[in-house]
Amino acid sequence: MPPETLTIADPLDDERSQEVAEIVCPPTDEPIPERAGKLVVPGIPGECLHDGSLRGCGVTRYARSLSLELSTRQSRCSPNGDPDPTLARTPRDFHMPAIALHALSPARRPQNRRAKRDVRATGFRPDIQGLRAVAVLAVVADHVVGWPHSGFVGVDVFFVISGYLITGLLLREYERTGSVSFTGFYMRRIKRIVPMAVAVLSVTVCASYVLIQGRIRDVVNDAAAATVFLSNWQFARIGTDYFQLDKPPSPLQHYWSLAVEEQFYMVWPWLLLGLLLLGVRSLGWRREHARLVAGVAVGIITVASFGWALHETSAIAKVAYFSTFSRAWELGLGALIAVAAPRLRLGSRRVRVVLAWSGLGGIVAAVLLVPEGAGFPAPWALLPVAAAALVIAAGEGGQTAVPVLSNRVSVYLGEISYSLYLWHWPVAVLLVTIVPRGSALYLAVALGGTFALSAASYRWLEQPTRRADWFRWAHRVDGVRRRPTGLAPGWYRAVGLAVVVVLVAVVADVGVRAAEPTEHEVAPVVGVGRTAAEPGDCFGAAAVNPAHACASLNTGTAVTPLPRFALPDTGAAFDCFMAPSEALRTCDLGSEAPDAYRVALVGDSHAAQLIPALEPQLEKLNWRVTTFVGWGCRWFVPGPEVRNCRASLPAIQDRVTSGEFDLILTTSRRGTTTVAADHAEVMREAVAAGVRVIVVADNPEANRDAVECVGRVWFDVADGCGTRQVDAFDAPDPVAEAGRSVDGVDVVDLTRYYCAAAYCPSVIGNVVVYRDAGGHVTATWVRTLSPYLLAEVQQALAP
Numbered sequence: 001m002p003p004e005t006l007t008i009a010d011p012l013d014d015e016r017s018q019e020v021a022e023i024v025c026p027p028t029d030e031p032i033p034e035r036a037g038k039l040v041v042p043g044i045p046g047e048c049l050h051d052g053s054l055r056g057c058g059v060t061r062y063a064r065s066l067s068l069e070l071s072t073r074q075s076r077c078s079p080n081g082d083p084d085p086t087l088a089r090t091p092r093d094f095h096m097p098a099i100a101l102h103a104l105s106p107a108r109r110p111q112n113r114r115a116k117r118d119v120r121a122t123g124f125r126p127d128i129q130g131l132r133a134v135a136v137l138a139v140v141a142d143h144v145v146g147w148p149h150s151g152f153v154g155v156d157v158f159f160v161i162s163g164y165l166i167t168g169l170l171l172r173e174y175e176r177t178g179s180v181s182f183t184g185f186y187m188r189r190i191k192r193i194v195p196m197a198v199a200v201l202s203v204t205v206c207a208s209y210v211l212i213q214g215r216i217r218d219v220v221n222d223a224a225a226a227t228v229f230l231s232n233w234q235f236a237r238i239g240t241d242y243f244q245l246d247k248p249p250s251p252l253q254h255y256w257s258l259a260v261e262e263q264f265y266m267v268w269p270w271l272l273l274g275l276l277l278l279g280v281r282s283l284g285w286r287r288e289h290a291r292l293v294a295g296v297a298v299g300i301i302t303v304a305s306f307g308w309a310l311h312e313t314s315a316i317a318k319v320a321y322f323s324t325f326s327r328a329w330e331l332g333l334g335a336l337i338a339v340a341a342p343r344l345r346l347g348s349r350r351v352r353v354v355l356a357w358s359g360l361g362g363i364v365a366a367v368l369l370v371p372e373g374a375g376f377p378a379p380w381a382l383l384p385v386a387a388a389a390l391v392i393a394a395g396e397g398g399q400t401a402v403p404v405l406s407n408r409v410s411v412y413l414g415e416i417s418y419s420l421y422l423w424h425w426p427v428a429v430l431l432v433t434i435v436p437r438g439s440a441l442y443l444a445v446a447l448g449g450t451f452a453l454s455a456a457s458y459r460w461l462e463q464p465t466r467r468a469d470w471f472r473w474a475h476r477v478d479g480v481r482r483r484p485t486g487l488a489p490g491w492y493r494a495v496g497l498a499v500v501v502v503l504v505a506v507v508a509d510v511g512v513r514a515a516e517p518t519e520h521e522v523a524p525v526v527g528v529g530r531t532a533a534e535p536g537d538c539f540g541a542a543a544v545n546p547a548h549a550c551a552s553l554n555t556g557t558a559v560t561p562l563p564r565f566a567l568p569d570t571g572a573a574f575d576c577f578m579a580p581s582e583a584l585r586t587c588d589l590g591s592e593a594p595d596a597y598r599v600a601l602v603g604d605s606h607a608a609q610l611i612p613a614l615e616p617q618l619e620k621l622n623w624r625v626t627t628f629v630g631w632g633c634r635w636f637v638p639g640p641e642v643r644n645c646r647a648s649l650p651a652i653q654d655r656v657t658s659g660e661f662d663l664i665l666t667t668s669r670r671g672t673t674t675v676a677a678d679h680a681e682v683m684r685e686a687v688a689a690g691v692r693v694i695v696v697a698d699n700p701e702a703n704r705d706a707v708e709c710v711g712r713v714w715f716d717v718a719d720g721c722g723t724r725q726v727d728a729f730d731a732p733d734p735v736a737e738a739g740r741s742v743d744g745v746d747v748v749d750l751t752r753y754y755c756a757a758a759y760c761p762s763v764i765g766n767v768v769v770y771r772d773a774g775g776h777v778t779a780t781w782v783r784t785l786s787p788y789l790l791a792e793v794q795q796a797l798a799p
Helices: 113-122 126-145 151-177 183-211 213-229 231-239 255-283 287-315 317-322 323-341 351-369 382-394 410-413 417-431 441-465 491-515 541-542 610-623 646-658 676-688 705-708 734-741 781-785 786-797
Strands: 004-009 017-024 038-040 066-073 091-096 099-100 473-475 481-485 588-589 598-603 624-630 663-667 694-698 722-724 746-750 758-762
Touching: 126 151, 126 351, 126 382, 126 410, 126 417, 126 441, 126 481, 151 287, 151 323, 151 351, 151 382, 183 213, 183 255, 183 417, 183 441, 183 491, 213 231, 213 255, 231 255, 255 287, 255 323, 287 317, 287 323, 317 323, 323 382, 351 382, 410 417, 417 441, 417 598, 541 781, 588 610, 598 610, 598 646, 610 624, 610 781, 610 786, 624 646, 646 676, 663 734, 676 694, 676 734, 694 734, 694 786, 705 722, 734 746, 746 786, 781 786
Parallel strands: 598 624, 598 663, 663 694, 694 746
Antiparallel strands: 004 017, 004 066, 017 038, 066 091, 473 481, 588 624, 722 758
């Protein structure tokens, strides 16, 4: 009887699965276990036994230890020395414990080059590991160093590699057995993905609690989404959420790509096997048809996904970037290479080398040239995706001599690429709370820390968990039923690691809380016209009022709100804020008296943030304010290309010019896509209708460094965090420009309360000014502006 084929499946990489050995029954006189066989590998002497012993085992990888899981259908040797045909055909999979195959001593290594080539040809492709290294280094450089700016395309290269490897694994298994073991497949995926992912999630959540406590709820929500592989949809939602746009990025945002891959693999193996089984049972297909069926199926998926990506990128690019449907074509192209692999084995080494270098050049071009905004992921992602596919295809006929990909450093970086990818982003995001972004210290700690964490976790967490015997099964005596045998060996290590992480987080939190500034007492809002009666008031905006003669911009070291709570300090500013798809919604604030002065507040989030300044004064002034604020609700007549607030703006214009209001108060964020002429038109219409119009010039912007400076662990008010005035006013303010150009419209400019001596501090009068890098100010700060804002509005209204 012919020997039975044995598959070697490497837990390190699902793709390292090749029919490279045979099970040969031993002579009947050998005293070996009943269920045993000889593992014959070209060029390597020795044998491995089904019972998991290491006697004479000669399979090895050079330079480091490797764990291989030997799996085959259960087989036994009959008394005459041949495989028992009744047992050899049993459908039940027989999984041996992982066998640690250590590097041979120099005396036992194969001495001829051909033998070495044969061993290295057993499924391991150093060029793919090198390709992983190129991809992860591009991503890390972009996110940590800030160059090259298109390094994010490394993720697209990962998608192609993943599609190629997993599809190849599934096809080879089906061609060998006539089926696909979903249990084995998902077991390997769990061991490959979950341990490191959960470890980094846990550490990141604990570190976020210590360093960015004001955002911990968001981080926990992101971690929950990452745990169930739904991060991409979580961040797609955030990408279209106005209140999230100017926040610092989540330290778990990079988990979106992992979610895309796992969602793809929750569907693709089942779809592939379903089509194959349907064809076999209904149409009489043979196993030889597997690649044809898979090629047609994945081809349809790839074309459909790319078409959808083109549409979604032009419609809602922020959703398309994270969408599984708009990214599936990238995995699909890798899958197509796997399907066509037997026909891509070019005999000419020279041609393979040219193809590999061409593909590598395409990836470099993509890293340098692909734009981040319009046209990504489709069609621009086609460049790195096609280039990666070219490199993979070039290696199908044999190893390609591309030293950039196949040298030891590249191979090692490829091996730890998963750990590098998981660690680099939380390190880059959270480190800015300790040291300034872009500084030499930041780069040294971020890069050094990322590589150190990745190497350590690969060695002591990623590798051991891939070899771990998590899914042990004990056979009954009859060899049919199986039952779990309890916790996997080494479980105490994971528990110990979790305990250490929590304890470190608790101790670190105590230290960080001790280092942060104390909280300043919040002074009551000063009434309109009462600022001169409080000459000793140096809280908030009063600190820059010359009438108060404050000795310094800030007194002492206390601040309010505490930097970690600045982001959620919005007051009631956004209680009546319209979302993009929401119908017109208004709120009435202030006096209920019949003779109240009627004011319409119109604009986007920068208009909404004036509400905490207006509301405390409304009853005393006998004003009644109706809000018309929402995402994109800048006051102008929109064209058909305007999406946000498009349906509401015409209705807003009709109402504010209907005679219902005495005053229209408006402002919007500077740097928008509109120009002054767009706003001047609606202002003239309102003035013609007899309504007073006052524009509040937008506040200065704060750059990212100024906001991060305040959020650092060692922040002190004496640090001088802020933005140069020339940078703060770099973007134009078209609403204020329109107001200055229209007769009958007044403009209130509060710049002198924000900036002095060509500098706009981030803390004024011991009050943190900015919530985020989008120019949004804290409610605490804007309340201190209240008397000055209303005083200037009243002055503009005076006859």
